[in-house]
Amino acid sequence: MTREDRGRQESWPISALAHELDVSTRTIRYYEELGLILPGRTERGIRFYSRGDRARLRLILRGKRFGFSLDQIREMIELFAEDRTGCMQLMRTIEYGNQKLAEIDEKISELMQLREDILVYKQSFEQKLLEETRRMTDECSSSTSSKWTEISE
Amino acid sequence: MTREDRGRQESWPISALAHELDVSTRTIRYYEELGLILPGRTERGIRFYSRGDRARLRLILRGKRFGFSLDQIREMIELFAEDRTGCMQLMRTIEYGNQKLAEIDEKISELMQLREDILVYKQSFEQKLLEETRRMTDECSSSTSSKWTEISE
DNA sequence: GGCTTAGTTGACGTTAACGTAAACGACAGG
DNA sequence: CCTGTCGTTTACGTTAACGTCAACTAAGCC
Structure with a gap:
């Protein structure tokens, strides 16, 4: 609080950050409303963002x-950003971290599952394409109807 | 359309599906409003869902x-579910599939990045905890303030 | 000084994705 | 026959995550 503008300390106005991260200034201010970021202010009330704020954003x-709501994100950030000194607090925070890590791992595996599903769909179409081109060269039509309903069960 | 209830063909009412997949019936009907699923109907207008419908849901x-909106999901499903016979159509569909796969890969790598971020946070707290316990045994306080602002830049 | 541009707050509008409630029909049990 | 449960449609309510607009201030420029 005592000496916060030393010149060497780099900071950016809201517009720069908005442009760089490709969001509107309104969005950034909205996040502040929710308590997700607390940028510094000049004595005239103008926001400026440190590189820490930028990383946070x-x-x-x-x-x-991904699915995470702003509330969930706030949960995470608060837990990690507060200056927790107590031993129990630290342990709880770490436990929370482990939990979040597990959630993310879950998401990753689900995404890979989704990827697999789409791959299967795509391959069935590639198969179709192959048969199609074969028919065009052979000029002999064999009706093959592979129903999509049997996929990924 | 000719013979749709053969007894062997398994199907479920909306409530069963809702319970199994842990969503409300309203949600399922809403998806139908958007054209995401078209379940069968009894002659009295009661919906029943095939195992294909279930997989689709x-x-x-x-x-x-994940982030995907219902509109994007509809996009995917429509493209894969339609009976595309033309050669060009097939190729376009396959191309679309590749695109979606790339998007998903992107998401996966971003998730792993997020995972890494959280891991770093957590480790910093584990470090703190270690110092804390050391102080408690040593009874000698050395002030170490590791600012969180320097993380992941 | 006048104009433009970038910042502020505050209020209201909007959209997606449902929730909720009303009003109705079908069927089963007591 | 009455009640309750499960299904249907229609319609309105709600919440999160912003967009948009108005009214204002301060700085820079000619």
Whole structure:
């Protein structure tokens, strides 16, 4: 609080951050409303963002790109950002981290499952394409109807 | 359309599906409103869902658990479910599949990045905990303030 | 000084994805 | 016959995550 503008300390206005991370300024202010970021202010009330704030915002956006709601993200950030000194507090925080890691691992495996599903669909179409081209060269039509209903069960 | 209830063909009412997949019946009907599923109907208008419908619904829900909007999911499903016979159509569909696969790969790698971030946070707290316990045994306090702002930059 | 541009707060609008409630029909049990 | 349960449609309510607009201030520029 005593000496917060030393010149060497790099910071950016809201517009720069918005442009860099490709979100609107409104969005950033909204995140502040929810208590997700607390940027610094000049004595005239103008926001400026440290590189820490920037990293934080990036983490928020990354979290958002999956199911995580802003509330869940806030949960994470709060737990990790607070200055927890107590031994029990530390252990609880670490436990929470492990939990989140497990959730993410779950998500990753689910994504890989989704990937597999789509791959199967695609391959069935590649198969179709192969048969199609064969028919065009052979000029002999054999009706093959592979129903999509049997996939991924 | 000619003979759709053969006894051997297994199907479920909406409530069973809702319970199994842990969503409300309203949600399932809403998906139907959007054209994401078209279950069969008895002559009295009661919906019943084939195992294909069930797989489809699972795919929808799985897609939803990440950023995918219902519109995007509809896009996918339509493209894969339609009976595309033309050669060009098949190729376009396959191309679309490749695109989706790439998107998913992107998501996966982003998730792993997020995982890494959280891991780093957690490790910093584990470090803190270690110092804390050391202080408690040593009874000698050395102030170490590791600012969180320097993480993941 | 006047204009433009970038920032602020505050209020209201909007969209997706459902929740909830009303009003109805079919069927089973007592 | 009455009640309850499960299904249907229609319609309106709700919440999160912003968009949009108005009214204002301060800085820079000619």
